[in-house]
Amino acid sequence: MSPEMSPELPPGNPPCRLSFDGRTIHARPGQSVGAALVAAGVVAWRTTRGEGRPRGLFCGIGVCYDCLITVDGHPDQRACLVPAADGMRLESGHAGGDADARER
Numbered sequence: 001m002s003p004e005m006s007p008e009l010p011p012g013n014p015p016c017r018l019s020f021d022g023r024t025i026h027a028r029p030g031q032s033v034g035a036a037l038v039a040a041g042v043v044a045w046r047t048t049r050g051e052g053r054p055r056g057l058f059c060g061i062g063v064c065y066d067c068l069i070t071v072d073g074h075p076d077q078r079a080c081l082v083p084a085a086d087g088m089r090l091e092s093g094h095a096g097g098d099a100d101a102r103e104r
């Protein structure tokens with residue numbers, strides 16, 4: 001199915017292509033990378049260091065830090081706040097810093 005016909009994309013501007021761990025994800029420019037991942041069926045993209053529990057979007061507004069992801073080599077970016085852009089490279093993995101200390 002072409003990106004233009006994909007049901008995972010909201011209407012609007014032409015889609016852009018991102019890679020997520022080598023998989024191509026389509027998004028509208030300006031859509032958050034977290035929204036693009038969830039629309040593509042990816043609901044978790046990191047695990048906690050202590051117990052290896054999956055994490056993805058939770059609050060969706062930049063408060064909880066559950067959605068940390070590596071964007072173009074920059075770790076610990078909040079996927080719910082980063083706008084998608086064509087050619088962006090997303091990588092899953094463990095969060096760094098003190099993200100796990102903010103777990104609920």
Ligand code: FES
Nearest residue numbers: 058060062065080
């Ligand atoms: S989902 Fe809570 S900070 Fe991104």
